[in-house]
Amino acid sequence: MPLPQPAKRRHLHTRRVECFGYLRDDGMFDIEGHIVDTKTYDCNDFGGDVTPAGAAIHDMWVRLTLDRTYVIHGVESEMDARPYTTCPQVIPDMKSLVGLRIGAGFSRAVKERIGGVRGCTHLMELLGPVATVAFQTIGSGEVDTEMPSRKPGERPHFLGGCHSWRTDGPVVKERFPEFYTGPDAALP
Numbered sequence: 600m601p602l603p604q605p606a607k608r609r610h611l612h613t614r615r616v617e618c619f620g621y622l623r624d625d626g627m628f629d630i631e632g633h634i635v636d637t638k639t640y641d642c643n644d645f646g647g648d649v650t651p652a653g654a655a656i657h658d659m660w661v662r663l664t665l666d667r668t669y670v671i672h673g674v675e676s677e678m679d680a681r682p683y684t685t686c687p688q689v690i691p692d693m694k695s696l697v698g699l700r701i702g703a704g705f706s707r708a709v710k711e712r713i714g715g716v717r718g719c720t721h722l723m724e725l726l727g728p729v730a731t732v733a734f735q736t737i738g739s740g741e742v743d744t745e746m747p748s749r750k751p752g753e754r755p756h757f758l759g760g761c762h763s764w765r766t767d768g769p770v771v772k773e774r775f776p777e778f779y780t781g782p783d784a785a786l787p
Contacts, residue, residue: 613637618728620736623664627672628737631662632729634721635680644682655680657721661693665733669701676722689719701730702756754778 614636621629636657642650650656658680664673676693678686695712699705709726713719734757758778763770767781776785 610639612639616725616728618732620732620739622736626667628665628667628733629662630665630729630733630736631660632725632732634659634725636721646683650682656682659719659721659725661722661725661729663696663701663726663729663733665701665737667737669733669737671696671699671701673697678719686719689713689717689722692717693722696726701733705730752777 614634617633619631619633621631623629634657635655637653637655638650640652642652642656644650658678660675660677660679662673662675663671665671674693674696676690678690681687692713696709699708699712706727709723713723738757755775755778758764758766758771758775762768765771766778767784772779772781779785
């Protein structure tokens, strides 16, 4: 269902984010993200250059190569469009993400390594959806048959991650009753 009818307005900016998850032939995973920003009007930057309406102000890519435990083994990034000639200078620093594990504390670790003047705001923002797609890709039914099954009693990493996966809710009660904490939970 679409959103309700908005107030009268004028479209100014569009951001498109696309992410893709791949299982490689060597058993690793490539997760790619692409971000494109455009304006509906000619846009002047601080140096006097003009980006025409509809042309990309930002057109950037990032690829993370991960293992089955979500550890980053490789990072590639490109900037097909950017507002300043200095922007690509941060691309080599993206390699500092190698060794990080996508999971709890990932965003904080990314900020420590490539935050502020050490990185690009747009590439950093792209890493959030890329991380989500990593979980959707590696944890997909297509790959699950090749992965070791969850050990008995091992809590799934996604429990408590959103409203539907709350431990006192009906989804957890049905699918993972051993981790259900609602008022009618069985006592140990």
